[in-house]
Amino acid sequence: MATMRLSSLLGQRRNGQGRPLHWTDVAAYIYLAVGVVLMFGPVLWLVMSSFKTQSALLEFPPSALPFAQVEVTVPGQSQKLPLFRVALPDGTVRELAQLRRIGLIAQMIDPADPSQQFRVALDKREPVRRIALATENYSEPLQRFAFLRFLSNSVFVTVVATLITLLINSMAAYGLAVYQFPGKQAATLAVIGTLMIPMTIILVPVYLVVTELGLTNSLWAVILPGAATPTGVFLLRQYMLTLPKDLIEAARMDKASEWQIYWRIVMPLTLPALAVLAIFSIMWRWNEFLWPLAVLTKTEVYTLQIALNAFQGELQTQWHYLLAMTVVTLIPVALVFVFLQRFITTGIGSTGMK
Amino acid sequence: MSDIPSAARPQRGLANGAAAWLGGVAALPVGVALQLLDPPMRWMQRMIGARRMAYVFLLPNFVFFGLFVFLPIGINVVFSVTGGTALFPSQRPYVGAEQFAYLFDCGSYLDPSSCREDHFWRGVANTAKFIVFQVTAMVLFSLVTALVLNMKIRGRGFFRAVYFFPVLLSPVVVALIWKWILQRDGLLNAAITTLGGQKILFFVDPSWAMFWAVFVSVWAHMGFYTLILLAGLQAIPADLYEAAEMDATPRWRVLIRITLPLLWPNMIVVIVLALIKGAQTFDEVFVLTGGGPGTATLMVVQYIYETAFSSQVQNFGLAAAASVVLGVVLFGLTLLQFAAARRKEV
Numbered sequence: 001m002a003t004m005r006l007s008s009l010l011g012q013r014r015n016g017q018g019r020p021l022h023w024t025d026v027a028a029y030i031y032l033a034v035g036v037v038l039m040f041g042p043v044l045w046l047v048m049s050s051f052k053t054q055s056a057l058l059e060f061p062p063s064a065l066p067f068a069q070v071e072v073t074v075p076g077q078s079q080k081l082p083l084f085r086v087a088l089p090d091g092t093v094r095e096l097a098q099l100r101r102i103g104l105i106a107q108m109i110d111p112a113d114p115s116q117q118f119r120v121a122l123d124k125r126e127p128v129r130r131i132a133l134a135t136e137n138y139s140e141p142l143q144r145f146a147f148l149r150f151l152s153n154s155v156f157v158t159v160v161a162t163l164i165t166l167l168i169n170s171m172a173a174y175g176l177a178v179y180q181f182p183g184k185q186a187a188t189l190a191v192i193g194t195l196m197i198p199m200t201i202i203l204v205p206v207y208l209v210v211t212e213l214g215l216t217n218s219l220w221a222v223i224l225p226g227a228a229t230p231t232g233v234f235l236l237r238q239y240m241l242t243l244p245k246d247l248i249e250a251a252r253m254d255k256a257s258e259w260q261i262y263w264r265i266v267m268p269l270t271l272p273a274l275a276v277l278a279i280f281s282i283m284w285r286w287n288e289f290l291w292p293l294a295v296l297t298k299t300e301v302y303t304l305q306i307a308l309n310a311f312q313g314e315l316q317t318q319w320h321y322l323l324a325m326t327v328v329t330l331i332p333v334a335l336v337f338v339f340l341q342r343f344i345t346t347g348i349g350s351t352g353m354k
Numbered sequence: 355m356s357d358i359p360s361a362a363r364p365q366r367g368l369a370n371g372a373a374a375w376l377g378g379v380a381a382l383p384v385g386v387a388l389q390l391l392d393p394p395m396r397w398m399q400r401m402i403g404a405r406r407m408a409y410v411f412l413l414p415n416f417v418f419f420g421l422f423v424f425l426p427i428g429i430n431v432v433f434s435v436t437g438g439t440a441l442f443p444s445q446r447p448y449v450g451a452e453q454f455a456y457l458f459d460c461g462s463y464l465d466p467s468s469c470r471e472d473h474f475w476r477g478v479a480n481t482a483k484f485i486v487f488q489v490t491a492m493v494l495f496s497l498v499t500a501l502v503l504n505m506k507i508r509g510r511g512f513f514r515a516v517y518f519f520p521v522l523l524s525p526v527v528v529a530l531i532w533k534w535i536l537q538r539d540g541l542l543n544a545a546i547t548t549l550g551g552q553k554i555l556f557f558v559d560p561s562w563a564m565f566w567a568v569f570v571s572v573w574a575h576m577g578f579y580t581l582i583l584l585a586g587l588q589a590i591p592a593d594l595y596e597a598a599e600m601d602a603t604p605r606w607r608v609l610i611r612i613t614l615p616l617l618w619p620n621m622i623v624v625i626v627l628a629l630i631k632g633a634q635t636f637d638e639v640f641v642l643t644g645g646g647p648g649t650a651t652l653m654v655v656q657y658i659y660e661t662a663f664s665s666q667v668q669n670f671g672l673a674a675a676a677s678v679v680l681g682v683v684l685f686g687l688t689l690l691q692f693a694a695a696r697r698k699e700v
Binding site: 233 | 392410422424430441443499505526662
């Protein structure tokens with residue numbers, strides 16, 4: 001393994017044979033510790049905040065964990081009442097529910113014995129708070145906004161686009177890797193050429209093409225333009241070039257058709273490269289923003305990313321929904337990361353693309 | 355597939371687990387569909403011969419490239435030399451270089467407000483400023499991080515994952531995470547007031563808005579560049595370090611004399627890539643600041659997007675002209691990248 005041969009900058013502490021720590025080691029660990037807080041902290045904060053109630057989110061300074069004030073039902077009262085811990089004049093501390101507030105005085109009631117009422121100064125009471133997960137932040141958007149719609153739009157785009165990308169890019173890669181034919185040079189150059197044309201600079205004309213194809217406000221408008229990727233073709237072609245030619249010749253002897261050679265012999269052998277491309281494609285499609293923003297104008301075809309962006313304008317005061325939806329948007333990526341971290345990092349390290 | 359010689363198995367151990375997983379899930383329905391394609395393909399092969407099947411395999415991809423890349427490039431040029439508000443090229447009157455003349459009509463190029471299309475030039479100025487700070491910070495932090503991650507430290511895999519994680523997040527999610535932290539009553543302002551400071555309205559102050567645009571962008575993409583540099587560091591032959599160790603060379607000398615010179619080709623790749631991505635900055639900044647306050651963080655791509663799609667008069671011609679300008683800049687940077695890549699191979 002490369003990591004075994006790898007001698008680090010430090011080189012000296014081989015196999016953990018103890019030498020005293022150099023100051024650079026200490027500095028490195030401090031740097032990494034700060035890094036962990038800076039890189040993970042914000043995401044963690046998002047997730048914790050997404051479980052806070054709307055009122056808890058408005059607190060300043062914010063508490064770390066999702067606390068919520070306890071509310072109790074008191075016999076004889078139609079509404080739930082907030083619970084407070086009250087220091088009474090006789091020195092005892094009791095938990096009382098607040099009936100109403102009049103100026104600086106709160107009228108409190110004992111939940112256990114509703115006949116007992118107290119008048120308490122505001123500064124003598126403290127809310128009783130327990131950790132409570134505001135799961136309604138997650139469940140309510142399902143009914144109030146077409147959240148499931150956006151989710152399924154995003155899933156549809158991601159899955160279909162990735163399948164199309166894998167199919168047509170592997171076909172092109174196979175054509176370029178296996179055959180000698182007139183125009184091969186030109187075809188390869190054309191693929192390299194497209195590598196240099198990012199979506200950002202052909203936004204307007206692609207919009208025209210999509211409009212002419214009658215695809216505006218359809219998910220296909222998001223799926224199709226990016227389906228053929230030069231990076232995908234190159235990744236797969238490089239891999240296919242390493243496959244032994246005899247194998248293909250042997251299959252031809254056995255009267256396999258070219259199409260069969262492609263999908264029964266070459267494709268299975270290319271699976272590792274296909275997997276890398278699939279992971280990239282899923283990432284690209286799930287996170288895609290500028291193009292869908294330009295081409296999707298009707299709410300019912302919004303993908304998650306576009307919906308989130310639209311909501312962050314409309315729901316400025318409703319961070320509790322916005323945060324929860326952000327977490328949901330983040331989950332698939334987090335799962336992909338947890339399970340495939342090693343493949344993604346090797347893939348990026350070896351191809352230099354993302 | 356057991357009759358395949360072992361030499362034919364994928365040599366690279368890359369993603370074998372992922373491959374098995376993916377293969378298992380996708381194989382059945384996809385397999386059936388692809389099998390159904392065999393008879394027409396066989397017929398095709400009889401008609402044109404096995405060798406020319408290459409064109410059949412290339413066809414779908416090139417239809418896509420043609421429709422969504424080559425054709426649009428042509429249309430973009432047509433758009434940029436025609437006027438009016440129509441979307442269809444034949445309905446647009448030819449205006450020659452007027453769009454470009456309009457874009458470049460400036461009293462002084464150093465002062466965006468002296469330009470007729472001042473938003474474009476503000477975009478250019480902001481993007482330039484953004485690139486200078488962002489690329490510098492990006493290269494610096496990913497270099498330090500890669501050097502640290504290349505040291506013999508415990509939990510290296512974990513730390514590498516930590517720095518890489520944000521790369522996968524969508525720009526919208528990244529922007530919202532930070533917007534939530536940086537808002538008026540957010541976590542950062544809570545920390546500032548606890549330390550006895552005053553709340554800062556980060557998105558009302560132009561300098562702070564630009565600072566956070568750069569910061570968030572570096573936060574999100576640093577892991578990617580760190581990986582490239584880490585790959586470069588791991589490719590440096592170990593004997594060099596062993597020799598240095600025998601000579602008891604101090605670490606800073608090893609760094610300056612061995613590590614950095616040998617890493618230089620990767621550094622160039624990182625710098626050029628960061629420049630190319632930086633010139634196209636849009637999503638994170640757009641969601642984070644909306645280009646504001648005012649036009650303080652308006653980038654070129656946001657200008658193009660808004661001119662074409664969200665302004666009252668959809669000025670496709672002007673947007674296309676601006677994209678042609680951006681395209682020329684990116685083309686120059688890409689040539690730089692190829693030059694750098696060639697140097698790396700030598």
